[in-house]
Amino acid sequence: MGKFFRKFVVCVLPVLLSFLPSLIYAGTTGKISGTVRDAESNEPLPGCNIIIEGTTLGAASNIDGEFFILNIPPGTYSVRATMMGYKPYRIDNVRILIDLTTSLEFIMQVKVLDIEEEVVIIAKRLLIQKDVTSKLAIVSSDEILNMPVNSVQDILTTKAGFTTDAGGGIHVRGGRTGEIGYLIDGAKVDDPLYGSFSSTLNKDAINEMEVISGTFNAEYGDAMSSIVNLVTKDGGSSLHGKVEYTTPMINKSSYRKANPFAGVVDEGVYENKSMFDQQPIPVPGMFTLSLNGPVFSKLTFLLSGIYRNEDSYLPHGYSVEGDGLAKLTYSFSPTVKLALSGQMTGRESQGYSHAWKYLSDHQAHSESRSIRLGMIFTHTLSNNFFYITNLSRFENNSVTQVGDKLPQDYEMGKTGEAVNFYVSGDDDRYADNTTVTYRAKVDATYQANINHQFKSGFEFVNHDLSVYEESEPWPSGAQFKDQYTKNPFEIGAYIQDKIEYNYLIVNIGLRLDYADPKATMWPDINRFGYFDENNNWVLADEVAVDPKTQLSPRIGLAHPITEDAVLHFAYGHFFQNPDYNSLYYNLRKDLSTSLPLIGNPDVKAQKTVSYEAGIKYKLSEDWALDLTAWYKDITDLLSTLQVSYLSQDYVVFYNSDYASVKGIDLTLRKRYTDYFSGSLDYTYMVAKGNNSQPLGGYFDAFADEEIPHQEYFLDFDQRHKIAVNLNFNIPENSGIDILGMDLLSNFNLNILFKANSGLPYTPYVDPTVRIDINSGRKPWTSTVDLRAIKTVPFLGVAAAIFLEITNLLNTENVLFVYSRTGKPFDTGLSGLVGSSPDADHNPAFVGPPRIIKMGVQIIL
Numbered sequence: 001m002g003k004f005f006r007k008f009v010v011c012v013l014p015v016l017l018s019f020l021p022s023l024i025y026a027g028t029t030g031k032i033s034g035t036v037r038d039a040e041s042n043e044p045l046p047g048c049n050i051i052i053e054g055t056t057l058g059a060a061s062n063i064d065g066e067f068f069i070l071n072i073p074p075g076t077y078s079v080r081a082t083m084m085g086y087k088p089y090r091i092d093n094v095r096i097l098i099d100l101t102t103s104l105e106f107i108m109q110v111k112v113l114d115i116e117e118e119v120v121i122i123a124k125r126l127l128i129q130k131d132v133t134s135k136l137a138i139v140s141s142d143e144i145l146n147m148p149v150n151s152v153q154d155i156l157t158t159k160a161g162f163t164t165d166a167g168g169g170i171h172v173r174g175g176r177t178g179e180i181g182y183l184i185d186g187a188k189v190d191d192p193l194y195g196s197f198s199s200t201l202n203k204d205a206i207n208e209m210e211v212i213s214g215t216f217n218a219e220y221g222d223a224m225s226s227i228v229n230l231v232t233k234d235g236g237s238s239l240h241g242k243v244e245y246t247t248p249m250i251n252k253s254s255y256r257k258a259n260p261f262a263g264v265v266d267e268g269v270y271e272n273k274s275m276f277d278q279q280p281i282p283v284p285g286m287f288t289l290s291l292n293g294p295v296f297s298k299l300t301f302l303l304s305g306i307y308r309n310e311d312s313y314l315p316h317g318y319s320v321e322g323d324g325l326a327k328l329t330y331s332f333s334p335t336v337k338l339a340l341s342g343q344m345t346g347r348e349s350q351g352y353s354h355a356w357k358y359l360s361d362h363q364a365h366s367e368s369r370s371i372r373l374g375m376i377f378t379h380t381l382s383n384n385f386f387y388i389t390n391l392s393r394f395e396n397n398s399v400t401q402v403g404d405k406l407p408q409d410y411e412m413g414k415t416g417e418a419v420n421f422y423v424s425g426d427d428d429r430y431a432d433n434t435t436v437t438y439r440a441k442v443d444a445t446y447q448a449n450i451n452h453q454f455k456s457g458f459e460f461v462n463h464d465l466s467v468y469e470e471s472e473p474w475p476s477g478a479q480f481k482d483q484y485t486k487n488p489f490e491i492g493a494y495i496q497d498k499i500e501y502n503y504l505i506v507n508i509g510l511r512l513d514y515a516d517p518k519a520t521m522w523p524d525i526n527r528f529g530y531f532d533e534n535n536n537w538v539l540a541d542e543v544a545v546d547p548k549t550q551l552s553p554r555i556g557l558a559h560p561i562t563e564d565a566v567l568h569f570a571y572g573h574f575f576q577n578p579d580y581n582s583l584y585y586n587l588r589k590d591l592s593t594s595l596p597l598i599g600n601p602d603v604k605a606q607k608t609v610s611y612e613a614g615i616k617y618k619l620s621e622d623w624a625l626d627l628t629a630w631y632k633d634i635t636d637l638l639s640t641l642q643v644s645y646l647s648q649d650y651v652v653f654y655n656s657d658y659a660s661v662k663g664i665d666l667t668l669r670k671r672y673t674d675y676f677s678g679s680l681d682y683t684y685m686v687a688k689g690n691n692s693q694p695l696g697g698y699f700d701a702f703a704d705e706e707i708p709h710q711e712y713f714l715d716f717d718q719r720h721k722i723a724v725n726l727n728f729n730i731p732e733n734s735g736i737d738i739l740g741m742d743l744l745s746n747f748n749l750n751i752l753f754k755a756n757s758g759l760p761y762t763p764y765v766d767p768t769v770r771i772d773i774n775s776g777r778k779p780w781t782s783t784v785d786l787r788a789i790k791t792v793p794f795l796g797v798a799a800a801i802f803l804e805i806t807n808l809l810n811t812e813n814v815l816f817v818y819s820r821t822g823k824p825f826d827t828g829l830s831g832l833v834g835s836s837p838d839a840d841h842n843p844a845f846v847g848p849p850r851i852i853k854m855g856v857q858i859i860l
Helices: 003-017 141-146 152-156 580-584 696-702
Strands: 030-038 049-052 058-060 066-072 075-082 089-096 101-108 119-122 136-140 162-164 170-172 180-184 206-212 226-232 240-246 285-296 299-311 318-333 336-350 365-382 385-401 422-424 429-447 452-471 480-486 489-500 505-516 529-531 537-539 548-562 565-576 606-618 623-645 648-673 676-689 720-730 747-756 781-794 797-806 851-859
Touching (some): 030 089, 066 429, 136 141, 141 206, 162 676, 623 696
Parallel strands (some): 030 101, 180 226
Antiparallel strands (some): 049 058, 049 075, 240 851, 285 299, 318 336, 365 385, 385 429
C-alpha cells in the first residue's frame, strides 16, 4: 500500500472509528425533528413524550422543548405527543424520506377535565423540503405502482436530468452511461466488469426510491453522475399481499412484417401476427407476487417475486426473467434489530439483430444469473446515537453464446450474394464471466444536538473476477481469446456534518477512496519492449501498478429566504473507477490481431467537478417549483489511445477524454387535491467533449480516421427533455355517481407524456467534403403512455383489472439514421448491389410501436 494510505490508516481512520458507537447505515432512514410548545403561552415544554405509533421509536423534549427521533424507515406514520396535564396530540400522515429531516411542531392544549380528549392533525405532504441542498427526487411506493413503467430505469427517464441515448443507455446531466450508482438497502449492486445495473426488482417490494441527480453527500462514492437508492419494504404488524398477472402484447405488431416500413405487399417469411400467434412460449406474460407481515411479534418477513416471459415486438428477440426476494427482520429488543435478505435473479434474452433476421437461431443470446445475500445489524445505544453493520455478497454470472455451442463448434457467418443478411454460420462471440463482490460496511451518525448531525463510515469491498471470452473462434477468424482471474479491492471512508438552523442548512463532508487493481503493466505504455546490447528483442518487464487514492470534498447549502422559498447551492468532487474490464482486457498482451486492444490497470479514477445552484418555491398550497442551474467539468475520462512503436500498432486504454456540460433542470409538482396530482420535469442541456465513449479512439484508429482535437456535441447531447406525469385517483365513496352508481370509486388513471429533442449525428456528403462531427440532428421523439386500474371488493379481498398502453398514439420515433440522408429507412444508395428494401429497412432504427397489455390483481 502507498504511503498516503498508510498515513490515512494511522492518522485519519482512528478519528472515523471513534464514531463507531454512533453509526447509521447510510441512505436507508430518515429523521424527525421538532418542538413542543404550550398553546396559550407559547413557552417550550420539556419532558413531553413523543412516539411514532406502531414502532418502538420515540423521544422526550429537552429543556428548550426540542426533540429528534433518528433511524426511521421511510414511510408514512402517525406521531403522538403526550404530557401530564395536557391533551394528547397526534399528527397523522407524517411522511419520512431517506436522508432527510421531517419537522413537526406540537402545540399542546391544557386538559380541563380528566376526559381523554385527543387533538388530531392530518399533515399535508410537504411541497418544499427545506433541508435538501441539491437536486433530489423521492418516489414513493404508490407513485411507482401507479406509473406505466416496468423497471427502475423506466422511472429514471421521467426525472429531470436523465436522458436516454439511441441505444437505450441512460445518461445523467450529460455524463456517460454507467455513471449511476445503484443501491438496494444501502449496498451497491452494479456489475464491476461493465458497470451495469445487475438486478431486477419487483415494484411491489420497493418502499421508496431516492434519485439524486445532482451533487450528493460524501457518504456515497464510486459514482460520477447520480445515486439511485432503493429501500425495500419490511413486514408490518399485519399481513399484506398481492398477486398480479400482466398479459404480453395483445395487439398486432406490424414490425414483424418482412418490410414493415417499405410498403411491400409480399410479407415473405414474416406475417403481421400478434404475440399470441407466434410460436408458443411457456406461460407468456408477467406474474408478480408480494407478501409481507409478521411471523410472530418480533419477527416479520417480506417475500417478493417476478416472472416475465415475452417475445419482442421486432421480427425476433425475446426476454425471459425471474426474480425472487426474501427478507426477515427480527427485533431482539427496541434497540437491537437484525435483517437478513436474499435475492436471486435470472434472465435469458436475445435482442434483435437485423443482419441475423432470417437466421436468428444462430445469433448469440445472453443468459445471466445473480445472487445477493445481505445482513444488516442495528444496535441503538441511546436516542442520539446508534450503529449499523452491513455485510453483503453479490454474485453475477453471464454467458453469451450461440445456442448451446462451445467456441470450437462455431462456424464463420456468411451473407447472401445479393443482400446483407446472414444465410449460414454463427455469431462471432462467446463469453462466460463471473463476478463475486463482498462488502463490509459500517456507517455512522451522532446527533450531537438539535443543530448538528455527524455521520461517518468505512467500507471494504473485495471482487473476485473470472473472465473467459472468445471472438471469431473459427480457423479463418481472429481467434482472439481473453481469459483472466483478478481480485481487486477498494476501501472507502467519509465524515460529514449536517448543520441545521431555521435560516441555513449545510451538508459538508470529505470522502477518501482507495483502489488497488492488484495487477502489473508495462512501465511505459508507449514502449512494450526494447533491443538489448546484442540487438535481441526483449519484452519489457511488467511492474506492479500503484494503488490509486482520491479525496473528494463536498458541500451543499440550503437557505430558506421565506416560508415558501429556499435557495440551494452545492459543489463537489466525484470520482469513479473505470469498469474493471477496461483494466484487465487482453492482459496477456496478444498483439497478433490487426489492431490489438490492451487493457491498462494503471488508469486513474475518472473525475467530475460539479456545481449547481437553484431555488425551490411554493407557488400555492398545492403547487411548487424547483429550478436548478448546473455545470459539470469532467476530466480523466476513460479513453483509447493508439500507440505506434517500431513496426507494431496497438491501442491501449488511457485517461485522456474530457467533457464539459451545462444545463437547467426544472420540476413543477402538484400535490394530490381535487382527485389529481402531477409533475412536469424539463431539462435544457449542452454536452460537449472530445469523445462520446471510451472506445471512440479505437474505432477512429481502426477506420484510419483523424482523432478529434476539439470539443464537439456528444452523441447523447439532448438539448430539450420534457416529461409530464398526471395521476387521477378517485377514492372509495367519493360521491361521484354515474347513473346513480358509484362506478368510478377506487379508480386510478396515470398518464405519462415524454418528449425529447433529436440527438446529433454526423452527416455524410462525399469523401472530399469535411463535415463537423455531430453537426446534424435527428427529429424529436415523443410518447404517451397510460395505466388505468379499477379496484372492486371480491370475496373478502380486493380485486383489480388494469390496462397498460405504451406509445398510445403509435408515434414513429426515430432512433438511428443513415448518415447520407438523415433518415431511418433511406440509405441514399438505393439500387446499388447489396441494397434492398428489406435490408435497408431495419425496424430497430425506430422505437417501439403501440403496445397494449392488460392484467388482473388480487390484493390481500
